[in-house]
Amino acid sequence: MPGFLRKLGWLTTRSRREAELREALEFHLEEEIEKGKTAGLTEAQARAAARRELGNPGLIAEDTRSAWSWPLLTLVETIFGDVRYGARMLARNTKVTVLTVLALALGIGVNASVFTAYKALWLMPLDARDPHEMVNIALTRDSGPTNSFSYPDYEAYRDSLDSFSGLIASRAMNARLSSAGGPPDLEASLVGSGLGRLGLISPRISGEERARIEIVTENYFEVLGVAPVRGRSFESLSRAELQAQPSVLISENYWQRRFGGDPEIIGKTIRLNNVAVTVIGVTPHDFRGADFGAPPFWAPISIDPLFNRDDQWLNQRENQRYRLHGRLAHGVSMAQAQAEMNPIANQLRALHDPESISAEPASALVLPGSPLLPQPNNGMEVVIALIMFAAALVLAVACANVGSLQLARARSRQHELSTRLSLGASRLRVVRQLLTESVLVGLLAGVSALFLTWAFLQELSAQFAGVFPLWTGSPAFDVTPDFEIVGYVVAVSLFAGILAGLTPAMESSRSALAAIVRSNASSRRSRRLQDVLVAAQVSLSLILLIVAGMLIRTSFNEIKMPTGYDTLNVISLDFRFAEPSDYDADAKLAVAQELRTRLAALPGVSAMSSARPPGERRFLTAAMPIGEAAAVGNPVQSILAYTRVQENYFETIGVPLVLGRTFQQQGNSAVILSESAATELWPNQNPIGRSLRLGPTDEQHHRRSELVAEGPALQVVGVVRDKRGMALDGGGSREIYLALAGDQVSSRPILIRTQAEPKQVIDILGPVLTSIDPTISATANTLEERLRASPLFGVSMLFGAFASAIGTCALLLALMGIYGTVSYIVVLRTREIGIRRAIGAQRGDVIGLILRESTRPILIGLILGMPLSAGGVFLATRLLFGLSFVDIVSTAAVTVLFLSIALLASYFPARRAMGIDPLVALRHEG
């Protein structure tokens, strides 16, 4: 294409060509002058006429340039020019620029963080090559989705499905680690650290070291497409070889942290659950496969029977412990895979125990690969949407903030704008210039936000990973911005830049136009617009602050809410036999009795009772009153939570008895109710001595339909105070207590009430256990620590933390915006203040006027924000459980804060303006 090449040639020798054009025009001019002189004009007249005839040389040059260029290139060039000019303008006003970039970066950063966290947690992919090909395999039944499969079922799917190029199964398990050498992993150090202090992990006080193992099918690494960084993986060994010499892989993380990067690790033999295994390879740093984090060890599924001392482990169809993931074959969609899977799922159903849930009709579910369990409609979507909405609101506040600041600045740039307009720039051109500047600010803020967010989340996830004990593995969250995150941030930044800049640009170009014709009418308009923007900021941040304040208070209340039992002075001691099959029931009981006797003798122990600690997963049963009362009342069965306890349980954990008595040693048909259960069963009656029947109490989970009160008649002997339930809504206080049989003591944790500091008692529990049986592994923590580890507490903390972060951002932005804008406006009114003073206004009058006008938009914003926040609070209470309603105190505090900031922001510049001689003030540019 010669045309193309010619143009390209012109572009490369552009400056020479432009000089040539100038020369040609010069020549033209001289010819013209010559002609004028021939026509009888003087030199000066001829020159002037020639110049007039020539017109604007700059414009000619520009038109010529566009003749040589492509239209798109011309556009790019003008944009480039705008950007260069904008950058110069921004650099000139460093302070304002930094402030606006900071404000927008804060708003964009909040959104980027939320989006990154959403991607890293909710949309966490499998850690694999081409992760988009990886899928989760699950079944969905009436009772909900499940992704637990047995090994025989896995084999059936693996061998009969063509939709997958590879199918893997895995499960995580905690094992005892021994013969590992080196200093053992001391979990005690954990107790002092962040989450450890919160009690999320029960520290080990006795028994062997623990390590989490990910048990995987032999093709796991091949299907995921990941090779070990050292040694080899299971694919290189046959099943027989693996069983003859059990092998494991170690994660790089654990190898470094537990074994100090021991170069001799390959070939080392350790014991896991007392099975000797050889380390044959090291998996890459942070490689997490199909899980959330890198486990210490990976073991082939062929040795799972050894870990469990059960030859038939892999042959039992009801042993459904494995999660399935697959790699879709090339060109196969998830829907196709699902369709192919359905008939197999149906065939397998028939092979399961017809009584079990696995025999119920189920349909296959193939979902995008993720370590998360597929749980549709569990309300998380609403929470995520709410969080994203809150983040978007913060951005809106930031935009209004920057918008009002830009507007104020554009007003001070009126001279420049009107000059440009009178030089012939179209209004569109000026708007484009101003918009370019805001977009520039937006992008600048976006880039800063991107890096700040990355650094912040990196630190956060490192902190998070650091608080987990070594043996549970290292959670690995990938917060590195990828293409999607960068794209998202750029889009948000552009949007924010345009949003923040559009109105001010339109408005100031309009008023600049007006300024040319020396009319001041539109300055009032633009000031009103500014007031609107300030009011918008105030009302939006008010909504955020009030809702955030409510969330914070609610989570605080949640945490502080009395539990109904003593949490501080009760220790729960959980102990497990290393190899339960090595002990018969009598041996177990003997150990438990010995332990109890030894504990009772410890100093500082005042009471002791064997029972599951409160707050642990409870079983539900049905209850139905019988006898004469049943005929009177409505014989509807209630669903109660039941716990088997010893007679001194209530005394040990500090739950007061309200009516009647506790169990007698042998009273097996006696039950004790919680107050709310008693009220439900026998409203307004004394329940003592009344009888009821219960549904199944075998400590198994049953379907609701199986909960039928058909058990033997039981007699209520006592009523105790309610404990606060562990359901997220704080409900579930209806409980029934059954007597614990003496021989069941060995299967329960021991609750110990202490007189001394519980920490001291926990410290001496370890040696006691070791002296009885060193292989018993035990954990101990206070009920307070257990409470903090509960999901309710965690959710509350998380909400509280998020609300605090959002609230802080909103508050910061609002204060920054109000102060910046209000003080700027007042400075711009210096001239006006001078006029007022010159024509005799009193100092007090002027200051009063300025303060009144400055606080007006704040007041309007507050008045508008109030009903909106009430709406927001209402919406939040509908979507989230257990929120307490708006509190007047924080609303009032926010109001006062906003108003005083506005007063401060206007007072100082106003006072300065008053101090200036009116004559000087009059000359002030504004």
Add this chain to the structure above:
Amino acid sequence: MKPSPPSRVDLLQGTLDLLVLRTLLFGPAHGHAIAKHIQAVSEELLQIETGSLYPALHRLEAQGWIDATWEKSEKGKRAKYYRLTSPGRKHLVAERMKWETFARAMGLVLKPTGEEA
């Protein structure tokens, strides 16, 4: 524009190129000469704006219809002389045909034979 007798005519969009090419058919010329030539030949009815002439010359050069060389003018100054290239010649022929067809069509519509009577 005042409705006075046509002392000047505004150029129709796109006709300047045709005029320039036609002028160069006589031989190489510099910008000023081209403008003067068109004005003179059109009996001063067509006034060539310098602001449109030079971009147009560059546009034609970019298209490859004319070529430019720096030569000494009659007065000994360096001036940029344009000459028609052979693609330019072809283009001129084509454009001229188009224009004539257009002019004839306009004429037919504006002065239908029936009206002449």
